[in-house]
Amino acid sequence: MATDVRIAQAIGTIGCAAAAGGIATLSIVSIPTLILPSRRPSSATLPAEDIPGTPTTHLTHQWLYLYTRGSKLYPGISAVSSLANMYALWALRDSPTPGPDVLGGSWSACYxxxxxxxxxxxxxxxxVMKRVNGKLKAHAKRDDAALAEGTKGMVVSEQEKAKRAREDSEVPALLEHWSKLNLIRASFPLAGAVIGFYAAVNSWVLP
Incomplete structure (x- = not known):
């Protein structure tokens, strides 16, 4: 098989796997770290607090930073990987199709x-993630306008304080929900990596 096809297959498979791993890391490592409760003395006998040790206003700012960086990085990696897979499909268009057990026996079907x-x-x-993304973004940007205008002398009503406290209390659960959905999202490029690798292995027997 031509070297360019092998390179395309490698980019397609490794790129998808890298995107899946990076996205999953946000759920497995980043979010659990952000919402850790405050450290307690080792001699403490009371249950550890179940609320994050970081103020929720800062938590959502940290989440928004992670989300923004990820939204610029991982879709791009996925797109490059997909282009590589499309090239492999085009390069193999005149090659014998894989066995009938390989996703319908068609290179087109595989890639x-x-x-x-x-x-x-x-x-x-x-x-699926639109609602939770919207809530977290709104909380992260909630005070941006006020901070830009200056908060000195600003009076906040009791009703507004109650509303803000309710929104703050929802943040940990929103982050946990986002983490679960994000882990599901990571399975998409992971599936692409598995399928691409399977197709590549079955094409190695071609001349």
């Missing part, structure tokens, strides 16, 4: 499915 599931992160984000 189009790999591309489809990989880029599934976009519609999943815009639909």
């Amino acid at each position: 189009l499915l790999a591309v489809g599931v990989t880029m599934g992160i976009a519609p999943f984000t815009l639909t």
